[in-house]
Amino acid sequence: MPATLTGQLVVAISSRALFDFEAENRVFEAGDDRAYMALQQRLMEEPAPPGVAFSLVKKLLAFNTGGTPRVEVVVLSRNDPVSGMRVFRSAKHYGLTIERGVFTRGASPWRYLRPLSAELFLSANEDDVRQALAAGVAAARVLPDAARASAAHPDELRIAFDGDAVLFSDEAEQVFQRDGLAAFQAHERHHAHRPLPAGPFKPLLQALHTLQLAPGMRVRTALVTARSAPAHERALRTLMDWQIEVDEAMFLGGLAKGEFLREFEPDFFFDDQAGHVQSAAAHVPAGQVAMGITGG
Missing domain, CATH: 3.40.50 (Rossmann fold)
Incomplete structure (x- = not known):
């Protein structure tokens, strides 16, 4: 065979x-x-x-x-x-x-x-x-010159994800880029109960969710997004609809992500926007998901 x-x-x-x-x-x-x-x-x-x-x-x-x-x-x-x-x-x-x-x-x-x-x-x-x-x-x-991962968690795999254009599609991001923050917030409030379409990294998050059930190594995941209330609700409801949990969620409202990721200490962080990746790379291993309206 x-x-x-x-x-x-x-x-x-x-x-x-x-x-x-x-x-x-x-x-x-x-x-x-x-x-x-x-x-x-x-x-x-x-x-x-x-x-x-x-x-x-x-x-x-x-x-x-x-x-x-x-x-x-x-x-x-x-x-x-x-x-x-x-x-x-x-x-x-x-x-x-x-x-x-x-x-x-x-x-x-x-x-x-x-x-x-x-x-x-x-x-x-x-x-x-x-x-x-x-x-x-x-x-x-x-980014080959990004910071290396912390050695503080040898028995736990830690991965952090951006939301739009990474875990989710860039549907909502397109609204923000075209019409601005107020329109984006209104759009996400109106569609809070409609799950976002899947982005390219949903299958990986699903696979990590399955690995969490395996003995031995642990998995800890984080959603690190520029969204803030009220747009946070649609992201969380989407994960609930997928029946996938994340361990931490950071709704940063546009704050630089790097220092928050430094505290989370991931083995890798995925984001579509070059600026966020550069901010992260000063502290943690990072890579750009080069697609969507901001990553493409």
């Missing part, structure tokens, strides 16, 4: 999101892929430093403790196959059980998300992220 990933949360991640390959990437971006390959081969025995999504991946893989496969992490990378050897060796060095990878030597790898049935794709390449989102996969462009 062929192997299958059915029933598992499949996370695809680029090598630059998992490991700190920024020095090597500067050689690659200089246009000399042969020099890049030679550099990676020279460093083959040297484990790459952890990257911005390292903590997220490490904790996700910890859900497999006990022999039940719940999470599969696959490297999906523009690296060449030989450089991919260093990725696997680095993963082994840190005790990350990563066995599958696709290496495309500069070509966009997003098309392999479909046969993997991936539910999340993290990459430092904006074009790859946009193509993944267009194909219906939750994806975010990681």
Whole structure:
């Protein structure tokens, strides 16, 4: 019987999101892929430093403790196959059980998300992220220079999400951008009992909700949104309609999110707006969901 990933949360991640390959990437971006390959081969025995999504991946893989496969992490990378050897060796060095990878030597790898049935794709390449989102996969462009995750919660996976254009569609955000705050508040008050359409990250939140039922690792989630009362009600009622709970909700009314996220200490934060991601990245690992009226 062929192997299958059915029933598992499949996370695809680029090598630059998992490991700190920024020095090597500067050689690659200089246009000399042969020099890049030679550099990676020279460093083959040297484990790459952890990257911005390292903590997220490490904790996700910890859900497999006990022999039940719940999470599969696959490297999906523009690296060449030989450089991919260093990725696997680095993963082994840190005790990350990563066995599958696709290496495309500069070509966009997003098309392999479909046969993997991936539910999340993290990459430092904006074009790859946009193509993944267009194909219906939750994806975010990681900021490689973002702060690393806190080590204060080794047995708890913590993830924070923006609302509109991330967990929810950008339907309401379009009203705000077109007509202003007062119209947005009135629209959301009027539609408080009508659930918002799902955004790209609803399936991931649903998968995390399922992982919360597994023994061992804990999961803590937070909704961190620029909404404030009365627009908070529609967001909460939407989650209730989905029968999905979040552990914390922050309705910040436009306040900068970074310092609030610093206190929550997530392993990753997802937002569609570049300004919010930059604010967060000073304190926590963060990535931009490049879609919708503000992220596109």
